[in-house]
Amino acid sequence: MQxxxxxxSDESLWExxxxxxxxxxxxxxxxxxxxxxxxxxxxxxxxLQPVATATSVRLRNGDTIVSDGPFAETNEALGGYYLxxxxxxxxxxxxxxxxxxxxxxxxxxxxxxDHSGDGS
Amino acid sequence: xQDAFAAALEHWPRSGAPANPGAWIVTTARNRAIxxxxxxxxxxxxxxxxARLQEPAPPSPANEETGVPDExxxxxxxxxxxxxxxxxxxxxxxxxxxxxxxxxIARAFIVPEPTLAQRLVRAKRKxxxxxxxxxxxxxxLLPERLRSVLAVVYxxxxxxxxxxxxxxxxxxxxxxxALLATLMPDxxxxxxxxxxxxxxDARRNARVRDGVLVLLxxxxxxxxDGDEIAQGRLALERALALRTPxxxxxxxxxxxxxSEEASNWLRIALLYGRLAELAPSPVVELNRAVAxxxxxxxxxxxxxxxxxxxxxxxxxxxxxxADLLRRLGRDDEAAAAYERALELAPSDVERDFxxxxxxxxxx
Numbered sequence: 001m002q003x004x005x006x007x008x009s010d011e012s013l014w015e016x017x018x019x020x021x022x023x024x025x026x027x028x029x030x031x032x033x034x035x036x037x038x039x040x041x042x043x044x045x046x047x048l049q050p051v052a053t054a055t056s057v058r059l060r061n062g063d064t065i066v067s068d069g070p071f072a073e074t075n076e077a078l079g080g081y082y083l084x085x086x087x088x089x090x091x092x093x094x095x096x097x098x099x100x101x102x103x104x105x106x107x108x109x110x111x112x113x114d115h116s117g118d119g120s
Numbered sequence: 121x122q123d124a125f126a127a128a129l130e131h132w133p134r135s136g137a138p139a140n141p142g143a144w145i146v147t148t149a150r151n152r153a154i155x156x157x158x159x160x161x162x163x164x165x166x167x168x169x170x171a172r173l174q175e176p177a178p179p180s181p182a183n184e185e186t187g188v189p190d191e192x193x194x195x196x197x198x199x200x201x202x203x204x205x206x207x208x209x210x211x212x213x214x215x216x217x218x219x220x221x222x223x224x225i226a227r228a229f230i231v232p233e234p235t236l237a238q239r240l241v242r243a244k245r246k247x248x249x250x251x252x253x254x255x256x257x258x259x260x261l262l263p264e265r266l267r268s269v270l271a272v273v274y275x276x277x278x279x280x281x282x283x284x285x286x287x288x289x290x291x292x293x294x295x296x297x298a299l300l301a302t303l304m305p306d307x308x309x310x311x312x313x314x315x316x317x318x319x320x321d322a323r324r325n326a327r328v329r330d331g332v333l334v335l336l337x338x339x340x341x342x343x344x345d346g347d348e349i350a351q352g353r354l355a356l357e358r359a360l361a362l363r364t365p366x367x368x369x370x371x372x373x374x375x376x377x378x379s380e381e382a383s384n385w386l387r388i389a390l391l392y393g394r395l396a397e398l399a400p401s402p403v404v405e406l407n408r409a410v411a412x413x414x415x416x417x418x419x420x421x422x423x424x425x426x427x428x429x430x431x432x433x434x435x436x437x438x439x440x441x442a443d444l445l446r447r448l449g450r451d452d453e454a455a456a457a458y459e460r461a462l463e464l465a466p467s468d469v470e471r472d473f474x475x476x477x478x479x480x481x482x483x
Contacts, residue, residue, distance in 0.1 A: 001251045
């Protein structure tokens with residue numbers, strides 16, 4: 001199964017960290033990335049630009065309504081994601097627990113819907 | 121007073137939410153082919169088990185006789201998976217592994233039947249769609265997951281132990297604990313929980329008389345179920361033989377000490393001391409204070425009770441303090457503590473009991 005691991009964390013907290021701590025976390029992410037890759041689990045993953053760059057789009061009565069900001073304003077913003085291949089929710093939980101931002105923030109795990117068998 | 125802590129005991133460890141798995145254990149690298157084969161096998165097994173999830177009937181006892189490897193253990197770990205809401209864990213466990221129908225579970229938990237039915241559907245869907253594994257967790261996850269399973273069974277029991285008593289839930293919890301003990305004979309805490317439930321269930325019919333809670337030392341012992349107490353002792357022996365102490369075993373030891381001719385308060389106080397080390401909580405401290413009061417006198421007990429922090433809104437703390445103060449002849453303070461307990465008591469049965477105590481003071 002594929003799981004999307006959504007990384008929610010407090011951006012201001014990240015910005016307040018001293019350089020050496022940020023670098024340590026970057027190295028931790030690096031190790032996680034190479035482990036995911038080595039185990040053949042990594043489908044995709046990226047860090048996102050800060051939430052200040054977010055744009056929301058809605059279609060209402062045929063009108064496209066574009067607004068500044070994310071879907072929901074919260075202290076913890078979506079800051080990145082991994083799309084991984086895992087055998088079960090338990091395996092996804094174990095990978096999620098290795099994401100450095102799980103310490104201060106929250107990782108939301110969402111299984112994806114497999115459409116590979118559709119429309120044949 | 122004894123029942124004050126017996127009741128307090130019943131509410132523990134409801135708050136024992138399992139901690140984060142924490143340590144990641146490096147998975148051994150597997151090549152993709154093996155991985156895929158395993159995934160396919162898992163999927164086939166899962167599909168079969170999920171088909172079973174739809175079956176309304178409880179597992180037939182025939183399984184036990186034919187020796188067909190049964191998947192009930194895997195099922196219960198899935199039902200009690202921490203990714204499911206606690207109330208869903210309980211409902212699912214009762215519906216898939218218990219012998220209760222949806223209307224019966226709804227009645228027992230005072231939930232409208234459609235709400236419960238929806239809760240069950242949603243939980244089954246999450247098991248399937250989120251990929252909650254139908255398996256006995258691997259060793260590095262087992263302690264935490266087993267705690268979650270045992271907590272669900274204990275919660276079912278407590279929901280039935282009342283007051284008001286709902287015997288079918290107690291019986292169901294005892295049955296589930298027995299099933300777990302059969303399926304996981306090497307887990308000391310499983311036997312510990314089984315023993316604890318047997319001891320408590322043995323006293324079920326003596327706990328409430330005419331709708332009023334009856335204290336342990338005032339209970340009619342002829343109403344205690346001697347067979348269940350004997351079974352409890354056997355289960356506790358099996359647990360202790362595994363030499364892995366744990367909170368349920370300690371509580372079972374305490375329950376066993378209560379089931380003797382006269383409660384052995386010195387031993388009970390010591391066991392609560394160990395429990396406070398192993399699973400510290402203010403409720404355990406309260407129980408310990410009461411046991412110390414019974415073995416070493418009300419003054420020593422009150423000293424401990426007054427040191428407890430974080431239970432100001434817990435009626436049993438105040439009712440236990442009230443009893444100790446009464447025994448020390450400090451009637452005015454006792455009355456004030458009974459009044460406070462009365463304000464906080466959760467149901468009429470408890471309130472009636474406290475009113476009885478208060479009027480006996482004659483204040």
